[in-house]
Amino acid sequence: MLGVTLSQLLGQPEVSAFLKGVVSGGRFANAYLFHGPAGVGKCTAALAFARALLCERGAGATALAPDVFAAAGETAAGESAAAQAGAAPVARRDDACGACAACAKSGSLQHPDLKLLFPVSGEEKNLDETVAETLAALRADPLFVFSYEKAASIRLSLTRELLRELAFKPFEAARRVVVVRDADRMREDQYSALLKSIEEPGASTVWILTTARLARLPATIRSRCQRVRFAPLGEPAVRAFLMERAEVAEPDARMLAALASGSLARALALRDAAPRELRDQSLALLEPALRGDPAALWRAIQGFTRYGRAGRESLRLLVEFHLLWLRDLLRARYDAPREALVHRDREKEIRRQAALTDASEIRRRVMVLEEVLRAIEGNVTPELALFSGLARVAGQRLGEGEWPRPATARWDY
Ligand SMILES: [Zn+2]
Numbered sequence: 001m002l003g004v005t006l007s008q009l010l011g012q013p014e015v016s017a018f019l020k021g022v023v024s025g026g027r028f029a030n031a032y033l034f035h036g037p038a039g040v041g042k043c044t045a046a047l048a049f050a051r052a053l054l055c056e057r058g059a060g061a062t063a064l065a066p067d068v069f070a071a072a073g074e075t076a077a078g079e080s081a082a083a084q085a086g087a088a089p090v091a092r093r094d095d096a097c098g099a100c101a102a103c104a105k106s107g108s109l110q111h112p113d114l115k116l117l118f119p120v121s122g123e124e125k126n127l128d129e130t131v132a133e134t135l136a137a138l139r140a141d142p143l144f145v146f147s148y149e150k151a152a153s154i155r156l157s158l159t160r161e162l163l164r165e166l167a168f169k170p171f172e173a174a175r176r177v178v179v180v181r182d183a184d185r186m187r188e189d190q191y192s193a194l195l196k197s198i199e200e201p202g203a204s205t206v207w208i209l210t211t212a213r214l215a216r217l218p219a220t221i222r223s224r225c226q227r228v229r230f231a232p233l234g235e236p237a238v239r240a241f242l243m244e245r246a247e248v249a250e251p252d253a254r255m256l257a258a259l260a261s262g263s264l265a266r267a268l269a270l271r272d273a274a275p276r277e278l279r280d281q282s283l284a285l286l287e288p289a290l291r292g293d294p295a296a297l298w299r300a301i302q303g304f305t306r307y308g309r310a311g312r313e314s315l316r317l318l319v320e321f322h323l324l325w326l327r328d329l330l331r332a333r334y335d336a337p338r339e340a341l342v343h344r345d346r347e348k349e350i351r352r353q354a355a356l357t358d359a360s361e362i363r364r365r366v367m368v369l370e371e372v373l374r375a376i377e378g379n380v381t382p383e384l385a386l387f388s389g390l391a392r393v394a395g396q397r398l399g400e401g402e403w404p405r406p407a408t409a410r411w412d413y
Pocket residue numbers: 055056057058096097098099100101102103
């Protein structure tokens with residue numbers, strides 16, 4: 001995540017081209033808003049953009065002649081340097097060089113003019129320690145994935161401290177860059193302060209906000225930022241990354257990439273989960289349902305959710321394995337080649353089932369499971385949603401009398 005340049009961004013060619021254009025053009029908005037699905041590289045791109053803005057052989061050079069079209073209020077350093085440089089044209093790079101002192105510092109998040117804010121949870125008295133630990137992990141692990149609790153937020157004390165600092169000139173570069181990760185996790189008064197800073201004319205700070213939940217940001221913030229939209233990553237890009245950079249074996253990489261729905265962060269977070277084993281356990285849950293044995297299905301689900309796997313995330317994963325299986329069935333139904341299958345280690349089984357199952361039946365099952373996913377996200381007891389879903393996938397509509405006790409009257413699909 002650190003030390004990446006715009007040229008190295010994974011699977012976002014449009015974003016990469018746009019940001020390089022901004023860097024080479026030399027005209028910067030006061031604030032950018034990177035939005036799009038979680039885990040597709042928005043923060044990595046924000047840090048790469050920041051590096052390009054700080055690189056002393058490029059946009060960050062204080063000796064760089066200011067663009068004549070640039071907004072009024074360039075820094076004094078820029079103006080005097082321009083006077084020294086005279087009218088000689090300066091070739092602008094469109095990315096961080098990766099080799100200068102500024103790039104070395106920004107690549108390890110140690111550039112004094114680069115700030116990164118991110119959501120934190122826990123007690124205020126441990127705040128410094130929590131932030132320091134996260135930064136240390138981020139520096140140590142090139143595949144670091146941010147994860148935080150639901151209540152994690154961008155802490156008020158940290159934004160206050162930052163805003164105080166912004167009153168002073170940048171230390172080394174022509175401007176300061178502040179990256180705010182998951183900027184939707186702030187309080188109302190923080191947004192007001194942020195807005196004031198963004199709107200300040202001639203500010204020497206470039207803000208880069210990222211969010212996977214655009215609608216949660218106040219309209220006032222959204223409207224004052226230059227927006228940059230990120231797309232989900234393609235499966236081949238995620239798969240290749242997992243194999244080349246994370247040393248994941250091909251069959252696992254293929255499955256993780258398919259499961260990740262375009263999110264590299266999700267694929268990375270799942271990579272220690274022994275995906276094929278988990279897949280087999282998940283798919284085996286359908287067997288009692290196919291036998292028409294609701295009590296055994298209920299026991300199997302409870303067995304699965306024991307041992308710390310009761311969380312919504314693991315149940316979601318379980319359903320997603322079934323969805324991937326159905327996707328393979330549908331593909332096999334239409335004679336897709338082996339390469340198009342995710343579960344190709346179980347190809348025979350897939351072909352056999354596909355030959356016996358109508359496409360419309362496969363789609364019905366997909367719809368049932370998608371409903372289960374929504375229920376798991378919602379307020380329903382996940383085990384019950386799963387029980388009902390798998391029973392319906394197997395073609396059972398269990399009567400009231402057959403429901404296991406805890407489910408009675410609480411869940412009638
Ligand atoms: Zn550089």
